[in-house]
Amino acid sequence: MYSTGMAGPVNRSAPSASASAWFAALGFLAIVGFLLLPYVGLGGDGQNFYYMGISAATTWAVIAGAQRVRRSRRLSWLLLAAGQFSYTVGDIAYYIAHAFFDSDAFPSVADLFYLLQYPLVGAALVLLVRRRTPAWDMATLLDAVILALGLGMLWWVYLIGPLVTGFDASESMASVLVSIAYPVMDLIVLATAIRLAVGAGSRSTAFRLLMASLLAMLAADMLYGLQTANDTYQDGGAPDVLWLCEYVLLGAAALHPSMRTLDRRAKVALPSVTAGRVLLLSLAALLPMVVLYARYVTEQHAGAPIVLLCGVSLFALVITRMWMVLGIQQRLAIVDDLTGLNARGVLLSHLDLEVERGQQHRHEVGIILLDVDQFKLIEQIHGQPGGHEVLADLAHRLVRLCGNAAILGRMGDNMFAAVLPGYGGADLNGAAVRIREVVEREKFAVGDQEDVRVTVSIGLASLHDDGAGSSELIEHAELALRQAKSAGRNRVFGTAGPVERRW
Template sequence: LDRPVMFNLLGASSVAAIVIGTRRHLEAGRRSAWYLVAAGQALFIAGDVVAYNFPAFFGATLPFPSIADALYLACYPAIVGGLVLLIGQRGLKRDHAGLIDSLIITVGVGTVWWVYVIAPYVQDDSLTLPAKLTSIAYPVMDLLVAAAALRLAVGGGARGPAWALLLGGIITLFATDAVHSGLQLSGGYESGGPLDGGWLLAYALLGAAALHGSMRGLAMPAQGIASRLTGARLAMLAAASMLTPCVALLRSFLGQSLDVTVIGVASIALFALVLARMAGLVRLNEASGRLLAHQASHDVLTGLPNRALFRTRVDQAIARSRRSGDMLAVLFLDLDDFKGVNDTTATPRATSC
C-alpha cells in the first residue's frame, strides 16, 4: 500500500474504533455526542481521499479551495457539536465559574491566534476572496474546537483515562493544525511529511478514548458542579489574562503592526470576564459566611436554634429589660419520653413534634 492509502486506512480505523466503542459502552440515548465526533473524523478522512486522488477523480490538479477543503472544514462543526453535547450530558451548563474560566483562556489564546495565524491571511492581498475565506476558516474552526475542549476540560465530573485521551486527541489536533498553518504561511509544508504523524496521533487518541471503558463516565452528570479555583487554575488564568497585553507590548517593541481594534476588544472582554469571576467569588464567600453563621447558631440535624443562640437571645432580652424596666420571663417546656419518639420515628418526625 502506498502512503496516502495507508494514511486513510489508519484514519478510517479511528472512525470505526469510535463507533464500536460507543456502541459497546453507552446506551442508545447517550451515543449522539460520540457519533458526531466519529462523523467529524469521517469527513476529515473523506477530505483526504479527495485531496490525494483529485487528479484521478477529476483529471485536474487540486485547486485551492476545492471540495476537499469543504469536507475538511465540515469536520470541525461535527467535533464541536459532539463536545457541546458531552458538556450538556455532564451538566456543566450550570457551572458558570468553569464557563468564565474557559472563556478567559479562549480569549487570551484567541488573541495570539488572531495576531500570528489569522491576521496574516486577512492582510494577504495576493489571495483571491475564496482562498482568503477558506484560509481564515481553518484557524477559526481550530479555535472553536479548542474552546469547546477547554470548556470540557475545566468542568467537573469524571476524569478517567478516556477524558485524558479525548482531550489529548483534541490538543494534538490543535497543535498539529497550528504547525501546519505556520508552515503554510512560510511555504514550508509538504504533504506526506512528518507533520502527518500529528494527525495520525490525534486519530489514535480519539479512537482509544472511545474504546476505553471509562468513556461511560464522560456521558454521566458531574457530581459537585462548581469549579474550584485551585492554585494551578489561578496561575493558568493569570497567564491567559496576560497574553493579550504581552502580545501588544512585544509587537510594539519590535515595531510590528498592531491591530488596535482586536487588542482593544480582547482586553475589554478579559477585563469583563475577570470582573465577573471576582463577583462570583465574592458571592460564594458571602454565601459561605451566611452558612457558617447559621450553622454556628442552629442544630445541624433539626435546624432549630441551639444553646449558643439561646444564650445570646437571653442576654439581649436581659439587657433590654434592664433598659426599659419591663419584666422578663423564660418559659421552660419539658416533654416526657420524647427520647423514645426521637429514637423510633427518626429526626424529621421528631422535629415536627
C-alpha cells in the same frame, strides 16, 4: 455494609479497558511505522495509505464505542465518528486528486470534507457540555470565555490576521474564504473544548483521552497554518504526526469503559477556584500585554487595536470572575451547594441557639451525626458524579424523613447532621434507627444503575445526657459515630453503646 453486589448486573457489551489499550498501542506503533516508511523506500503512497488506514480505523473505533451505550446517549459519539469519517473521506479525495489527476487545485472537494469535520466535532462538544452541566453555570462559562479570548487573540494575531492581509489580487475569493475558514473553525472548536475542559463533570480516563485528542488536533492545525504561511510544510512532517496522534487518542477514548459516563450530568457545578485555575486565568489576562510588547519590539504594529480590545475585555472579565468567586464563597458559607442543606457553620450556630434554649427551658436537644459507609469505594466505582448523586439523594431523604422536626446540615464530605429540638432518649433513638433503616432499604439510583445499596453509620448525643454545651454534644456524637464504624458500620450508637442490637 457496602454490598459487593451493589453494581448490579454486569453489562457484557460495555467497552473494555483492554480494547482501548490495544487500540492505543497498535495506533502508536502504526505512527512509528508511518515515520519509518521513507527510510525503507516506501514513502509517498505508502505513507498515504498508512495515514488513511489509521483515520478509517479511528472511525470504526468511535462507532463501535457508540454502539455500546444507550441509544439516547449515542449522538455525541456518533457526531465525533461522523467528523472523523468526513476527514477520512477528505484524505481519500485529496489522494485521488493528486495521484490520478495530478491536481493541486485549491479549494477542492477534499477541503469541503475537511471543513465539515469542525462543525460536527463542535456540535458533539456542545452536546457533551450540555449533558454534563447541571444548570446554567455562569462561573465556568466566564472562565472559558477568558481562556478562549486570550488564546483566540493569539490565533488572530499570528494566523487569521496575516491570512486576511496577506492575499493578493490574483487569488480567487473562494481560496481566500477557505483559507480563512480553517483557523476560524479551529478557534470555534478551541472555545468549545475549553468550555468542556473547565466545566462540571467527571475527569475520567475517556475524558482525558478526548481532551488530549482535541489538543493534538488544534496543535496540528496551528502548526500547519504557520508552516503553510512560511512555505515550509511537507507531507509526513510534524502536523501529520500530531493528526495521527489525535486519531489514536480519539479511538482509545471511544473504546475505554469510562466513555459510558463521559456525558453523565454532574449533580452540582462546583466552583473550581483552585490555585491552578486562578493562575491560568491570570496568564490569559496577561497575554495581550505580552503580545503588545512583542509587536512593539519587532516593530510590527498590525493588529494592535485587536490586542488592546482583548486586553480591556479580559481585564473586565477577570474582575467580574473574582466578584463572582466572592459571592460564591459567601453563599457556600450559608448553604451547601450540592445538597441545599445548611452549611457546617450555619448548622453549628443553630445548635448553639437550641442548646441555649434547652438549658433555659429545661427541654431536650438531640443531635444525629451520620456518615456514608465506604464512600470512597462508591466514588471509585461510580466516579465523583456518582458520589454526588448519592449525597444529594441522601439529603433529599433526610429532608423527607425529618420534615420540620430537625435542622439539617452537611458537616463534611460525606457526613451529615440533624439537630432535633425536643428529642432525647427513646425519641432520638427511634428517629436515628428509622433513618438508618430507610437508607438501607431504599436503593439508590446512580448513573445507569437503579439498585445501588448504600448504608450509613450514626452517632447520637442529647443535651441533658451527654453534655452541657454544643461542643460537648458534637464530641460525644462523633465518638459514638466512630464506635458505630468500628462495630461494623450500618449501625446506630449512642454514648452508652449500640442503640439497636444487630448480628
